[in-house]
Amino acid sequence: MRILIIEDDPLIGDGLKRGLRLLGYAVDWFASGREGDQAMRVVHYDAVVLDLGLPGEDGVALLMRWRHTNQTLPVVILTARDSVESRIAGLDAGADDYLIKPVALEELAARLRAVTRRVAGKPEPVWRHGELEYYPALHEVHWKGQRVDLTTREALLMELFLTHPNRVLTRDFIRDKLYDWDAEMESNTLEVFVHHLRKKIHPKIVRTVRGSGYALGAEDVGI
Structure with missing residues (x-):
């Protein structure tokens, strides 16, 4: 945010x-x-x-x-x-x-x-996407009922995908949401964050859309 x-x-x-x-x-x-x-x-x-x-x-x-x-x-x-x-x-x-x-x-x-x-049309305190639950007040992610150990930045990236579940997010859009003008983002930082989400939650929780950016995976991921 x-x-x-x-x-x-x-x-x-x-x-x-x-x-x-x-x-x-x-x-x-x-x-x-x-x-x-x-x-x-x-x-x-x-x-x-x-x-x-x-x-x-x-x-x-x-x-x-x-x-x-x-x-x-x-x-x-x-x-x-x-x-x-x-x-x-x-x-x-x-x-x-x-x-x-x-x-x-x-x-x-x-x-x-x-x-x-x-x-965002998400007034509820818990956001759900298939087996994933997100608690925005805590920046906390649960996968299949178990808490996932994410950094604050990783959790906020997951929140960004959940806020726009049907949209492909460009790298520039994600960067502008996660970093202000005083912060510097290394060229591969976003790729590292996405890799961590896939490793800690599920390999298909985030989709790569070649030439465009990233998008949230399907709700039936992990079933």
Whole structure:
């Protein structure tokens, strides 16, 4: 999952970026709506954490503009504005959730998982694909009832395939979802991750589509 943070307070912005990265997410942080807006034009984010008191364009105005241009990206407002009127204005502008600073990192991560699950059409706490079960809150995979020992990055790659079960994912798409601009990905890293998923779960859990990328294996794999 790749998250965009738009927050002008450097302590909060950097803290959120570092904390969410430790949880395995790819995170880009910008201090103004203009910078965040530009980033959204080149990266397909999974969700936005948006402050309201931004320099230049206010967060609510920014959000309303996104919604008026049919931008459906999930947005979680994180702000110090705790009045009922501010909450109503933020939600009416198109926010998917509204949190008051300060917030526990674990709660923010849970809210992000919730809004992205709804958008992906997977609101249930356990995702199933044949004999495979995935617990997004824990980044945990079970195969035929047994837990599979995956790294966080491997689990997030499996989550990405499960989010798009009928789609061929290009290498560029996968890279953009798993890595932010500050991280470097070696040329063979993705192939190594796919190899590990096949070795730890099943050789056919991920299909290679030559010339295109990778796709999730059939549901009857392992039967």
